[in-house]
Amino acid sequence: MIPPVVQARGAVKTYEQINRKIESGTAVVMTADEIMDYVDRKGLDAAAAEVDVVTTATFGPMCSSGCTLNFGHSQPKIRMTEAWINDVPAYTGLAAVDVFLGATQLRHADPANMDYPGEFRYGGGHVIEDLVAGKTLQLFALSYGTDEYPRREIRTYFTIDDLNQAIMVNPRNCYQNYNVAINDSDTTRHTYMGQLEPNRRNANYCSAGQLSPLLNDPLYETIGIGTRIWLAGAQGHIYAEGTQHAGHCERSGNDVPMEGAGTLGLTADMKEMNAAFIRGASFRGYGVSLAVGVGIPIPILNADILKRTCVRDAEIMAPVVDYSHDYPEKTGRVLAHVSYAQLRSGEIEVEGKPVRVGSLSSYHKALEIATLLADEIRRGEFRVSEPLRKLPANRSMRPLTIRPEPS
């Protein structure tokens, strides 16, 4: 449950005041990786008066990603009803030459898990990576033909520069916190959380922890709908709450969620993106995904907001969940809670036994992003923005009920 935000103490800054400092090149900006030591040295109130922005970031696979593309019109014109980019199907139930390409879409005729575990070498996420990298891709599309769109087939080659629009849409990104996956069974499991060895021989986690955007703003005080963000190098924004956003959850004493909780819907222009932060991902036995780099600045409006950005890995707890039975069967069982400091040490303890740990989220890349974003703000190139609307505070996650009959 999210507690009501109490009146801020000490000095208060406004978004406008912070932006004026950014424009004049005098803003004091630090990353969420370095702010805690600074506050420990300076004291909270003095640091809150001095620091204007704390940058947060994350880099990891997030399946709920995709893009809308507009191809422009050929001569004669076509109203595409089926389309493939590098043999990966794109959704055409939009206007004539608009398509939507999803990150997890498999390439045509991919054998998937028929030869288990499938390799899933190329799919939607890789098409998105190739687009941003400026590579040449093949478009093949069919149509039934209409009076005004008579062409019934097209095959051509294009790069992102040929497109009118290439807009990334991530219906869900920046999961506030996430499960640590483990395997309780006696056979290897291949999951979107990576390879899980039998009998709890390893565990995988996926969060930037103390650098992650929503762990530094756990009560959604500055990150909201309309917030300007850094998405793979482009300036984009949060267009909606992310899918499965559920801020109503178990939280520890510092208000930090102990499970998935909040998510963000993100968008930005792919033509402005940096290919180093967009990567197609293949998970054996699971499928294709897309890893995306996101940076979000937190304006230090008051000391309470600064205090929350000082959260450390040791104070953020993640649930350890069995992905052989409990996750697929939705039992809700949590084996243990472990901190991100324990996870990053490379070994956790689950029910008295040591377990080796790997990560799917790249702290190294997240640190690079937080530093790049801090530099852009210092140079006056990236301003902070006040949300147009708050994220829903006390939303819970609904299950999918199987009803035998219409109710």
Add this chain to the structure above:
Amino acid sequence: MSETVTRKLMLFFPTCECEKPIIYHLVKDYDLVVNVFRAKVTPKEEGYLVLDVTGQDTNITLALDYLRTFNITINDSGKGLTWDETRCCHCGHCVPFCPTGALSIPDPATREVTFDSDACIECLACVRVCPYNACVSTF
């Protein structure tokens, strides 16, 4: 006189170079003893050749210069596993799967993944788990 040495080479051929009698020239022109371990030379396809060459150090250097005049990729690291630093996203998923610690995160502050080629035993566990195709078997 330079020393007699043995070097392990892995040569990767694009289509066009499969037709050339490279081994013949290594033997005749550079006086090398050649021991081929593994080869795939199929017309109109990519090919590879894994071999030991034994001979005078200077002759091996000249032979490598000769090989470089072709459109061939020469791997003399002796490893069949390559880690592509530009593909690696430094997530660290591979680290617990690497039995010798060749892939590791030495600095907990930057959490950058590094690869120690000498420690690699080519078990290929990383190839199976890397989501970004950064670890690749050369065969």
